[in-house]
Amino acid sequence: MSSEEQRIAYADQGWCLAPRTLGQDALAKVRSSVRAIAATERPEVVYEEGTRTVRALHGCHRYDEVCAELVRHPVLLDLAEALIGGPVYLYQFKVNIKSPRQGRKWPWHQDYAFWAHEDGMPEPDAVNIALHLDEVHESNGPLTVLTGSHTLGLVTTGGTARGRDWQDHVSARLTHTIPEDEIPALTAKFPPRSLLGPAGTVAAFHPSIVHSSTDNTSADRRAVLLLTYNSVTNTPTRLTRPAFLVDPDSTPVRRLANALT
Structure with a gap:
């Protein structure tokens, strides 16, 4: 798939799979760093x-060299710049980990609801790049998107918005959720798609796309690393959340030379 075909698919669906994956050597380094960070207090x-x-895990790129290099990896950065259409900076870095039979769901929501209401991001001119650190299958809690729902703009949310602790933005009691009684109508209009694939798979999804994930009911871990790249012309107007949750540095990301494949 060419860059132009990617842009068309992303604009139409609100998500796309990247034609390139992260190579095994680079993937092994990232997995090792994530394992070490997860063991820290x-x-x-x-x-x-x-x-x-x-x-x-949040903001790992701020203190881990491997994660910092990953932000600049061409497989991820090229995709982000192609979909945004210009220079980007790293807005958020997180790793969502669902441990076997213990990892809990993420309720239906739109990421842009948090960025607009909490941080004052002017427009949804950002992109989420998801990197599978493990194989993601139907039973270990895959991310499920409602194809085309990004065209709705912000849907009325069930959260109480600002003033709550930032921990409520990252827990199963998520702020800014979409009420469950609205989901049947949304899924009837916008087909659900689970983003599955082996470790190393790379996908992109829009800030306004409605998405969720279920509990991990399997014996397999499901770890997905998520990099949010924002346009350098779309910086938030108020940053009140911790820097590891929303990076205040809007310096354009520069491509890593001699990246591991």
Whole structure:
């Protein structure tokens, strides 16, 4: 698929799969770093509520060299720039981890609801790049998108918006959710698609696309690394959340030379 075909698919569907994957050497380095970070005690490590089971890691690029290099990897950065249509900076870095039979769901929501209401991002002129660190299959809680729902703009949400602790933006009690009674009508109009694939798979999805994921009911871990690249012309107007959750540095990302494949 050419860059132009990617842009067309993304504009139409609100998501697309990248023609390139992250190579095994690079993937192994990232997995090793993620494993080490998940074992540390630091504010950026978030747990499933009431447990010591890691749910997510945030802002790893700010303190881990491997993660910092990944932000600049051509497989990811080229895709982001092609879909945004110009220079980008790294807005968010996170790893969502669903441990076997313990990883909990992410309710139906739109990412842009958080970025607009919490951070004052002017437009949804950003893109999420998802990198599978594990094989993602139907039973380990895949990310499911409603194809074409990004065209709706912001849907009325069930959250209480600003003023809540940032932890409520990353837990199973997610702020800015879409009420469950609205989901049947949305899924009837916008076909659900689970983003499946082996480790190394790369996909992109729009900030306004409606998406969710289920509990991990399998014996397999499901870790997905998510890089949000924002247009350098679309910086937020208020940054009140921690820097590891929303990076304040809007310096354009430069391509990594001699990247591992």
